Structure formats: C-alpha cells, structure tokens
Amino acid sequence: MTAPKIEADPAEVGLDPDRLARVDTHFQRYVDDGRLAGWTIALARHDKLVHLSHYGLRDVDTDRPVTDDTIWRIYSMTKPITSVAALMLWERGLLELTDPVSRYIPAFADQRVYRGGSAQNPGTDAALGPVRVHHLLTHTAGLTYGFHHAHPVDEMYRSKGYEFGAPAGVDLETAANTFAGFPLLFQPGTEWNYSVATDVLGRVVEVASGQRLDEFFRTEILDPLGMADTGFHVPAGDDRLATLYNARPGGGLVENKALGASITREPVYLSGGGGLASTVGDYLRFARMLARGGELDGVRILGPRTLAHATRNHLPGDADLDTIGRPIFSESAFGGVGFGLGFSVVIDPATTKQLANPGTYAWGGLASTAFWVDPVDDVVATFFTQLVPSSTYPIRSQLQTLVGQAVIS
Known part of the structure; x- marks a missing residue:
C-alpha cells in the first residue's frame, strides 16, 4: 500500500491547530482508560489531507501498535461501496x-x-x-x-x-x-x-x-482507485489485521473471536452490506473520490450529477429517519437525518443536535468505524477502531463536534 501523507498544514485550510489537537486528546482518553484498544483518524479539507493520527494498539495481547497499514473490519461501511457499484450500473443503462x-x-x-x-x-x-x-x-x-x-x-x-x-x-x-x-x-x-x-x-x-461482486468491486472501484488493501478476505497470517473487541462488563475489553475470525476465511457469502476490510489510506481514497464529485487522480467512478442525486434525501415526503424509521438502530442519528441512495444525509442540523452542516452524508460500521463528507465546509473525516457494537460509546457525534469546532474559516 501507499501510506497516506499529510498534504497541508491545518491552518492553511482554515482549521485551528490548537482546536484540532482536541480531537486526538479526547480519543486518547478512550485508550488510556481501556474503552478502546486503538484508533486511526484521518481528516481532509479542500482536498488536502491535513490530519492523520494513530493511538494505541491494534492487538492488546501482543502489544502491536496501530500503524498506517493496519487493516480494519469496516462492516457497514461496505454499504456505500455497494451502493456506488449499483449507481455505476445505473449510469451505464444496465439497471x-x-x-x-x-x-x-x-x-x-x-x-x-x-x-x-x-x-x-x-x-x-x-x-x-x-x-x-x-x-x-x-x-x-x-x-x-x-x-x-x-x-x-x-x-x-x-x-x-x-x-x-x-x-x-x-x-x-x-x-x-x-x-x-x-x-x-x-x-x-x-x-x-x-x-x-x-x-x-x-x-x-x-x-x-455479469460479474461476482468481489470481481466487480476489484475491477471497477478498488483497483482504479488504488485500494489494494480492501477486500472480503484478510489472510490469517496477515498481522496487520486489528483485533475485534467488545467492552468487558465492569471495564476493559474482551476479544470477540467468533465474529472477528470470519474475515480471515475465504468467504462464500459476499456481503455487500458488511463484508469488507480496509485501511485508512484505502477508505480515505474512496471518501475523497466522493467529495470530489466522483473522481480521484484522473479516475472517474461516478458523474457529479449522479453523486449529487444520491446524496440528497430520498425518503418519502422528505421525511427524516425519526419520522418514518423504525427506532431500532444506532449507527446514525435519526432526528433531522434523511437517507439517500446509500448514505445518511443531514437535512436539519438543529434537529440532529449535532455540529453538522446540511447535506453532510455519511455512514459507519458495526465495529465503531465511521466516515462523513461535509460539502459545506468541504471536510472529509474517517475514524477506525474495532469495538462492537457501534452504539457502545458516542464516538461519532463527539468526533463530529470536535472536527467542526476546529473549522474557523
């Protein structure tokens, strides 16, 4: 893999460095007090990577640290990739x-x-x-x-x-x-x-x-975007794979071996809803492609009009999830949030009670991973860790506030 590299100082793109430092300080506490084993955060603004940080361990028992090339189970962050695949076929007149x-x-x-x-x-x-x-x-x-x-x-x-x-x-x-x-x-x-x-x-x-899902992903999305470490299978000997944890009652972490081991087996079931593993560098490329209107480094995956259509609210009556959604799921806020063609979409920031701009689209995964693209402030954010379920801690809302408060121009 090609490790992501910082491309600008935060101040150059309107982020206050001291305020931005609060992001890492806050989430370091999650590791220091045993709530998380480790994490990676990457932030881009105005199409420049301005913040990349790691803290803690990808495996507690072996004391292996989180690094640029750590592989994370992204679970439902597979969904936007599958949705993009369907939109590509729509653009081609195949559905x-x-x-x-x-x-x-x-x-x-x-x-x-x-x-x-x-x-x-x-x-x-x-x-x-x-x-x-x-x-x-x-x-x-x-x-x-x-x-x-x-x-x-x-x-x-x-x-x-x-x-x-x-x-x-x-x-x-x-x-x-x-x-x-x-x-x-x-x-x-x-x-x-x-x-x-x-x-x-x-x-x-x-x-x-006419292709298997893994083959379509590889030839049409992953290879063109240079996402070499993203796939439905991580070989058992690849020690870059982070360990999957649950919170232990009373404090600390316990490994979820049953759920965590499935990614190390060659899959029969190719889950477009939750089957991929990826790295921060890979998924950041996918998210930046979205933020750039469907193109990255000269490779166009989707047309900008297609992406604009997909990232507006498509729920009937322009309703939010709180109005027509069944209140059983916690990977996204419901109030003030609609849903597009594969992404949650903020439609009323005041109702969300989060520091979010209208039109911000996002999704996350079962193991507390998350990403969003904010087209108003032109921010792309990604967060990776391995704690199930994602509702254990308010990581996503806290990250959104911490990033948003650092934007000063």
Missing part, C-alpha cells in the same frame, strides 16, 4: 432505479407483507407494489436484520441462520432468494428499516453486471 428487484432476482416476485402473528405462524397480505432497486438503496424495501431482535420477522431471519452474515456454505444468490421468502415488515417504500437490503443490492449488481 433502472425503478426496476423491480424481481427482474434480477425472480424470487422477489409476489412479495407478502407481515400483518400480525408469531414468527412461526404469521399473517400476511399481498404487497401493493414490487420491491424496487431504489427501495434497496434507501432501506425502504421492508427487509430487516436478524440481529435487531425487535420483530417476529427478525426472528424468522435468525431461525434460518441469518443474524450476523449467512449460514456456512451459503452464497449470495442463495441468501437473496431466502430473504425474498420472508414477509416484508411493511409495504415497500412506506417506512425505513435498516436491513439486508444492501446485500440484496449486491446480488442485483452481480446479475446486472
């Missing part, structure tokens, strides 16, 4: 946002919608319309996740082995067909529920492109 998903996955024809009853004996109604590609991109399809533990349909997913990922030996095609057989939580397009929708979208990408 329409209004296409029924059944055009690519026939099992999605004739969907049923949960009406009541138990997971074992649900009552259902016919869907009033098909699940469409844009429903997958916006999480308004009526799909769910088994790990929510909030609804009988979630239980149906878990009963078939779909809680975190897929059962052993199941590929993406089989999983997508299985998801199609569960009832939807609601009529397509009427509510927002965080779900396996982006995994299903990954299967749509495969069918529409």
Whole structure:
C-alpha cells in the first residue's frame, strides 16, 4: 500500500491547530482508560489531507501498535461501496432505479407483507407494489436484520441462520432468494428499516453486471482507485489485521473471536452490506473520490450529477429517519437525518443536535468505524477502531463536534 501523507498544514485550510489537537486528546482518553484498544483518524479539507493520527494498539495481547497499514473490519461501511457499484450500473443503462428487484432476482416476485402473528405462524397480505432497486438503496424495501431482535420477522431471519452474515456454505444468490421468502415488515417504500437490503443490492449488481461482486468491486472501484488493501478476505497470517473487541462488563475489553475470525476465511457469502476490510489510506481514497464529485487522480467512478442525486434525501415526503424509521438502530442519528441512495444525509442540523452542516452524508460500521463528507465546509473525516457494537460509546457525534469546532474559516 501507499501510506497516506499529510498534504497541508491545518491552518492553511482554515482549521485551528490548537482546536484540532482536541480531537486526538479526547480519543486518547478512550485508550488510556481501556474503552478502546486503538484508533486511526484521518481528516481532509479542500482536498488536502491535513490530519492523520494513530493511538494505541491494534492487538492488546501482543502489544502491536496501530500503524498506517493496519487493516480494519469496516462492516457497514461496505454499504456505500455497494451502493456506488449499483449507481455505476445505473449510469451505464444496465439497471433502472425503478426496476423491480424481481427482474434480477425472480424470487422477489409476489412479495407478502407481515400483518400480525408469531414468527412461526404469521399473517400476511399481498404487497401493493414490487420491491424496487431504489427501495434497496434507501432501506425502504421492508427487509430487516436478524440481529435487531425487535420483530417476529427478525426472528424468522435468525431461525434460518441469518443474524450476523449467512449460514456456512451459503452464497449470495442463495441468501437473496431466502430473504425474498420472508414477509416484508411493511409495504415497500412506506417506512425505513435498516436491513439486508444492501446485500440484496449486491446480488442485483452481480446479475446486472455479469460479474461476482468481489470481481466487480476489484475491477471497477478498488483497483482504479488504488485500494489494494480492501477486500472480503484478510489472510490469517496477515498481522496487520486489528483485533475485534467488545467492552468487558465492569471495564476493559474482551476479544470477540467468533465474529472477528470470519474475515480471515475465504468467504462464500459476499456481503455487500458488511463484508469488507480496509485501511485508512484505502477508505480515505474512496471518501475523497466522493467529495470530489466522483473522481480521484484522473479516475472517474461516478458523474457529479449522479453523486449529487444520491446524496440528497430520498425518503418519502422528505421525511427524516425519526419520522418514518423504525427506532431500532444506532449507527446514525435519526432526528433531522434523511437517507439517500446509500448514505445518511443531514437535512436539519438543529434537529440532529449535532455540529453538522446540511447535506453532510455519511455512514459507519458495526465495529465503531465511521466516515462523513461535509460539502459545506468541504471536510472529509474517517475514524477506525474495532469495538462492537457501534452504539457502545458516542464516538461519532463527539468526533463530529470536535472536527467542526476546529473549522474557523
């Protein structure tokens, strides 16, 4: 990999260096008191990398420090990459946002919608319309996740082995067909529920492109952007991989071996919703491509109009997640935040109660990783660590405040 390099002093791009120092000071405390093992933070403004810092360890037991080339499980930060893949196919005329998903996955024809009853004996109604590609991109399809533990349909997913990922030996095609057989939580397009929708979208990408998802990622996004350390698999002998932790009751950390080991096995199930690992340098290149309107270093991934369309609120009635979202997920604020084609989007900063600008788009991952692009202040921010779940500490809102307060011009 090519290590990211500082390209300007913070003061040159309107960031107060003393105020910016608060970012590292604050998160160093997370390591010093045992809440995190280690982290990496990278910030760019006006298309220049101005802050890159590491602190702590990528593995506590072996005392290995976090470095530029540390590999992190990014989980749901895979979703923006899968969404970009679908948008690329849309630009090429290979799919329409209004296409029924059944055009690519026939099992999605004739969907049923949960009406009541138990997971074992649900009552259902016919869907009033098909699940469409844009429903997958916006999480308004009526799909769910088994790990929510909030609804009988979630239980149906878990009963078939779909809680975190897929059962052993199941590929993406089989999983997508299985998801199609569960009832939807609601009529397509009427509510927002965080779900396996982006995994299903990954299967749509495969069918529409004629390539496996990992191959499409490699040839169309990762290789063109120089993201050599991003992929669905990290060889078991690569000691750059950070260890995955949970908070230990009473303080400190405990390794999550069961969940953490999956990235070291060659995957059968290519999860477009959460399957990738990456480095700070790689993901920063992806985020900077977005901030530059779809182009980086002469390589254009998306057109600027496409990206502008994708990063506006697409929820019905221009509603926020608090209004039409099911309140079961914590990787994003709900009040004042909408959802675009693969990204959360700030629509009312005052309602978010966060120091955010309108139009800031973002997402994060299960292991407390996060990124955002702020088109008003022209800031790109990334944060990497390995603590599950992401709701353990208010890392993202704190980082947003700490970065925002350092912008002085």
